[in-house]
Amino acid sequence: MNPDASDDEVPSLVEPETNTKVLDDQHDEIPGLVTSSEDAPQAKVPITIVTGYLGAGKTTLLNYILTEQHGKKIAVILNEFGDSIDIEKQLTVSDANSTSAQPAPFVPLANGCICCSVKDIGVAAIENLMEQSGLFDYILLETTGLADPGNIAPMFWLDDGLGSSIFLDGIVTLVDAKNVLKSLDEGLGDEEKIEERKKEEHDEHGPLLTTAHLQISHADVVIVNKTDLVSEEELETVVQRIRSINGLAKIKTTTKSQVPQLEGLVLDLHAYDEVTDADLKFASKGHSHLDPTITTSTITFPALSRAQVDNFDFFLRTILWEEILPNSASHQPFEVHRLKGRIPVQDGNLLLIQGVRNIYDTNELEAEAKAENEGAKLVLIGKGVDQPAFNESLLATLKR
Numbered sequence: 372m373n374p375d376a377s378d379d380e381v382p383s384l385v386e387p388e389t390n391t392k393v394l395d396d397q398h399d400e401i402p403g404l405v406t407s408s409e410d411a412p413q414a415k416v417p418i419t420i421v422t423g424y425l426g427a428g429k430t431t432l433l434n435y436i437l438t439e440q441h442g443k444k445i446a447v448i449l450n451e452f453g454d455s456i457d458i459e460k461q462l463t464v465s466d467a468n469s470t471s472a473q474p475a476p477f478v479p480l481a482n483g484c485i486c487c488s489v490k491d492i493g494v495a496a497i498e499n500l501m502e503q504s505g506l507f508d509y510i511l512l513e514t515t516g517l518a519d520p521g522n523i524a525p526m527f528w529l530d531d532g533l534g535s536s537i538f539l540d541g542i543v544t545l546v547d548a549k550n551v552l553k554s555l556d557e558g559l560g561d562e563e564k565i566e567e568r569k570k571e572e573h574d575e576h577g578p579l580l581t582t583a584h585l586q587i588s589h590a591d592v593v594i595v596n597k598t599d600l601v602s603e604e605e606l607e608t609v610v611q612r613i614r615s616i617n618g619l620a621k622i623k624t625t626t627k628s629q630v631p632q633l634e635g636l637v638l639d640l641h642a643y644d645e646v647t648d649a650d651l652k653f654a655s656k657g658h659s660h661l662d663p664t665i666t667t668s669t670i671t672f673p674a675l676s677r678a679q680v681d682n683f684d685f686f687l688r689t690i691l692w693e694e695i696l697p698n699s700a701s702h703q704p705f706e707v708h709r710l711k712g713r714i715p716v717q718d719g720n721l722l723l724i725q726g727v728r729n730i731y732d733t734n735e736l737e738a739e740a741k742a743e744n745e746g747a748k749l750v751l752i753g754k755g756v757d758q759p760a761f762n763e764s765l766l767a768t769l770k771r
């Protein structure tokens with residue numbers, strides 16, 4: 372059930388060159404490169420985004436973390452999104468300063484953590500709050516139940532490259548084992564979205580893309596909660612379905628959101644700065660396609676010559692920014708939510724690729740031992756990703 376990538380050795384980073392690229396919808400020209408700041412990376416605070424539909428167990432998870440002794444000072448931020456959520460009621464842990472007359476943005480909690488609620492989850496708003504809060508070493512951001520993590524993640528990922536004091540560690544999605552299949556099949560909770568779709572004149576959307584799909588396809592870890600409400604067989608069906616949507620995510624089953632080993636499952640995921648061979652191998656094992664909307668596809672190809680590196684970059688830009696397959700007759704619409712790749716170059720270097728929606732990042736590691744023997748792997752999670760057509764398009768583009 373679990374890729375168990377944590378045991379695998381992490382490739383040593385040899386002064387990587389980082390190019391983060393983003394499509395700017397406002398301008399026609401190809402956007403320029405955004406290069407990572409080399410200043411004091413140790414000062415940056417990781418942020419984990421916690422998503423999941425209403426009632427999946429997000430608050431229960433945060434309560435669990437905030438009462439555990441994990442040795443970290445965590446700032447929990449709840450995205451209230453206009454609803455007036457009373458965090459002191461929502462979080463049952465005791466508030467050491469409850470008598471304070473001053474309405475402080477942060478509530479100090481018993482185990483040294485702090486908690487606050489915000490409407491705006493922009494980077495600037497969060498950094499601003501952080502300045503007021505004093506020291507902490509981790510941020511957990513709980514989104515509203517209907518949030519699309521694909522819209523939130525890029526804000527934190529990109530700002531990392533712009534000298535922010537926070538960096539995106541990963542996305543954890545909670546699902547309710549009892550209701551998730553209904554959410555995926557019927558868009559449970561997505562009634563407005565479905566109505567909108569029905570109103571559209573030319574409905575060529577294909578299978579329903581629900582909020583549950585978006586939350587699972589972007590996840591680095593999926594916590595399948597409320598296992599006490601389903602049978603073992605039902606749980607296995609749920610896990611298989613999630614695995615077929617997202618072959619890269621770790622899956623953990625829980626009751627009452629209890630994740631005894633927080634590290635690697637909620638905290639310190641390093642999902643945006645590591646691409647391990649074990650992760651990609653697991654994703655490419657050929658899990659059955661059980662979901663009509665989202666699949667995980669893997670393209671494998673031989674190591675690139677130095678001259679092909681630019682062609683490969685052109686392929687990525689075209690699929691992610693223009694959403695078309697270069698050098699291909701296929702016009703099937705597609706959207707890529709998450710992408711990871713390890714691409715050896717014949718000179719011995721290794722390209723590590725990360726992508727979320729239309730943003731991607733390439734790290735080139737110098738002279739990785741045996742990288743060339745690995746074979747290149749590109750894993751894509753998304754809608755309408757036709758593996759043979761993608762494979763053909765990539766090979767045709769590399770030949771140019």
Ligand SMILES: Nc1nc2c(ncn2[C@@H]2O[C@H](COP(=O)(O)OP(=O)(O)OP(=O)(O)O)[C@@H](O)[C@H]2O)c(=O)[nH]1
Pocket residue numbers: 423424425426427428429430431432515516596597598599600625626627628
């Ligand atoms: N049976 C069962 N109930 C659970 C489990 N985990 C959480 N609950 C209950 O499910 C309800 C919803 O849990 P929350 O943690 O509030 O869920 P949430 O995702 O934060 O929900 P919103 O804040 O509404 O988005 C609460 O009453 C929890 O006590 C579980 O594993 N099994």
